Amino acid sequence: MIDANSKFFALLTAVGEAKQVKSDAGLLTWKLTHMAVGDANGTDPIPDRSQKTLINERRRAPLNSLEPHPTNPGILVAEQIIPADEGGFWIRELGLFDSDGDLVAVANCAPSYKSLLAQGSGKTQVIRMNFVVSSSTNVVLLIDPAVVNATRKYVDDSVANAVNRLDFKHSALVATTGAVVLAGVQAIDGFAVPAGSRVLVKDQAQAKDNGLYVVGPDSWVRAVDADSSDKVTPGMMVTVERGTLNADTIWHLVSDGPLVLGTSALVFQWLGGQNAPTAPVDDRSKKVVNSEALRAQIESANQKFPSQVYRKNLLINGNLDIWQRGEGGSVSVASALYTADRWMVFVPVGVTAQWNKTPFTLGSGFNGAKWALRVSYTAGAPGANIRQRIEGVETGAGQTLTASFYFNSTVEQTCTVILRQVFGTGGNVSADVDHFQDIDVTREYKKHVVSFNLSSVVGKTKGSNNNDYIELIIVSKASVAHTVVLASVQLEVGATATEFEPRFPQQELAMCQRYFEKTFAQGVAPADGVNPYSSLTSPVFAGQISAMSQPIASWQFKVEKRAIPSIKLYRGIGGGAPGQWRSGDDVTSGSTARAIFVGTRNVSIDNNDIALPSQAYYIHATADAEL
Structure with a gap:
């Protein structure tokens, strides 16, 4: 007799236990297909592992679902729906059958009468059976979708799960413009964001903390459509509704998969919208906010642009092709x-x-x-x-x-x-x-x-x-x-x-010459005593000296310098022509030349010795504008 002390439970039959062992060992893919209900001939049944049939089976039909318990993966939950037009019997026992037709699990339950529509109290009834397994890895549901029904909750959950896994998410009210504390009501991008609002967080110091969040009075939580790894995938897109900088923009996730939420760095880039990021202007102090986001979008690994058009390496001479100072x-x-x-x-x-x-x-x-x-x-x-x-x-x-x-x-x-x-x-x-x-x-x-x-x-x-x-x-x-x-x-x-x-x-040489340039051939290191006739491909000058302090040559730089460079002059070979020039500072004395009128585009060189005869002189030099 059923009373407050009665126990209801499910267990595997002896046949089910044997198949579970094979399933755990990977020797069998266990296909569960049907569930049966019975009235146990009006008795109060106790499940027995030796059972091969129910005591009195009244209905057998395909399963609607089979999945692990949401909080305990060692429990499988089997579900069947009995429609309103079937019934007229009591339900006291349940049985689960596999594709071989074997009874693999059996359970008892509190008596429940399944009425018929003709009785004036017809109802759709959901029967669930929970049973313990050591592993559900090789246990699958095998159903014919044409002959099963679904509950409204099952349909709602299925639709919600499918929508939440789509790349295009429900819009966010605002998007961050810098790192924020993920707690409490606060102003973001010039807008006071109330509790319950969705926020695209994209600028945290630790990129793993980026993502879609819901504002709360205490700690924020990740939005339900972006709170697990299977919902946050490469290419995820979010539109932003409000904000001074980010209103009416679209952002997408460019991090490569597979992604582990809370561990992988989540990097969002501007994808579109009316407030497009603006490229930087010449004056770096006037750079427009978001200009780097546009550059990042253009130079993303996901964008296949020709390498000769879009340069992405911030370093110069990263390939070590240029050696102006020697080897x-x-x-x-x-x-x-x-x-x-x-x-x-x-x-x-x-x-x-x-x-x-x-x-x-x-x-x-x-x-x-x-x-x-x-x-x-x-x-x-x-x-x-x-x-x-x-x-x-x-x-x-x-x-x-x-x-x-x-x-x-x-x-x-x-x-x-x-x-x-x-x-x-x-x-x-x-x-x-x-x-x-x-x-x-x-x-x-x-x-x-x-x-x-x-x-x-x-x-x-x-x-x-x-x-x-x-x-x-x-x-x-x-x-x-x-x-x-x-x-x-x-x-x-x-x-x-x-x-x-x-x-x-x-190209690399021209970029290097913004910081350092020489008159020597590229295969010759700057040094005193280098013969200009054999090594100088384009002499600095071949000027005539006839008077004191008269400018005799102007070196036109190939590339405008980063700043006004320091000029170093180098002495040639011997005491006669092509000239004897001392290696030294910008201003020197005694049988020397000096650099004057130094600018970022050129430098003039003059003589500082009236004793030198009028003749042609060649001078080697370097211009250094390094940081």
């Missing part, structure tokens, strides 16, 4: 010395370094590279490094930048990669900001990829001397003598390292 040298002071164009080598006090242009065997270089920078350090204090400065502290500010490069070391070590924001000199400038990550470096060439979330420069102050920059630094921590080799270096906007993009050598 080797030494560094022995606690400061940075330029080596391969735009690349500096720094050593701490007590350490010396030898740098060299190192060739790759034809066809063996990474990304087709011909050359690498090889630096050998002596033993001493750690901290020796290779670095490059990129003009403009605004570069990449508030965005994710990714560095990729090939690197090895004769001593296995942990190196630190730093991306530094330097605000220059002149005035009360803001302090440098360092972003850094460690990498493990071995004797084998390996591609290293490091991403940085750069700080915003809003509210910061840069100097007045036009020498602000960001700087990529690769620091060796080894204190023993060792050698490192660097090749194929790229720094780009975005959280993904895309394929290395080489420039044509003539």
Whole structure:
């Protein structure tokens, strides 16, 4: 007799247990197909694992659904719907059958009468059976959708699940313009956002925290259509309704899959809308908000533009093709010395370094590279490094930048990669900001990829001397003598390292000459005593000197310089023609020439010695406008 002490439960039959073992071992894909109900001949049945049939089966029909319990994956929930036009019996026992027709699970239940419409109380009844399994991996539902019914909740849930997995999401009220605290009611993009509003969060310091959120008086929660990994996929799109900057815009997720929500970096880029981001103007201090977003969109790895049209590498001479200062040298002071164009080598006090242009065997270089920078350090204090400065502290500010490069070391070590924001000199400038990550470096060439979330420069102050920059630094921590080799270096906007993009050598040379230019042929290092007749492809001048302090030549730079450069003149060979000129500062004395009228486009050179006869003179020189 059923009373308050009665127990209702389900269990696998002996046949079901055997098939479950095979399913767990991967020897069987277990297909469950039907559920039966019975009246147990009016008794109060107790499920028995030896059963092969129900006590008195009244109806058997295909299952409507079979899925793990939402909070316990070790429980399977089988469901069947009995329509209103079937019934006229009591339900006291349940049975689950597989595709072989075997009774694999049996259960008892509280008695329930299934009435018929003809009785005036017809109803659609849902029968659920929960039973424990050790694993549901190889258990599947096998149904004929033409002969099963669905509850309204099942349909609603199915539609909601399908909609939530679509890439195009329900719109957000606003989108962030910077990092925010994910808690409480607050103003975003110039709009007071009430509780319950949807917000596209796209600018967090940790990109894994980006996504769609619902504002709450306490902590925000992720929106129901973007709260799990299967709902947040590459290409996800969101429209934004309100805001000073982001109103009526569309944003899409460009992070590559597979994505793990809460772990993977979620990077959103502007896709469209009336408030299109504007490209930067010449004056970097007047850069329009969102201009970097447009650049990121254009240069995204998902955009297949010709490499000769859109340049993405923020570094100059990343392929190490240009060596205006020569093919080797030494560094022995606690400061940075330029080596391969735009690349500096720094050593701490007590350490010396030898740098060299190192060739790759034809066809063996990474990304087709011909050359690498090889630096050998002596033993001493750690901290020796290779670095490059990129003009403009605004570069990449508030965005994710990714560095990729090939690197090895004769001593296995942990190196630190730093991306530094330097605000220059002149005035009360803001302090440098360092972003850094460690990498493990071995004797084998390996591609290293490091991403940085750069700080915003809003509210910061840069100097007045036009020498602000960001700087990529690769620091060796080894204190023993060792050698490192660097090749194929790229720094780009975005959280993904895309394929290395080489420039044509003539383009790379012109970019380098904005900072350093020489009159020597490209295969000749600047030095005193170089014969201009054999090495100078285009003489600085061949002028006649006839009077004191008379300008005799003007060197027209091939590329306008970043700033007014320092000029260094080099002495030729011998005491007679083609002339004897001392290597020295801008202003020199005694049998020398000096540079005057120095500008960013050219420099004039004059004589400062009335004793020299009137004759033709050739002068070698360098112009240095480095950061």
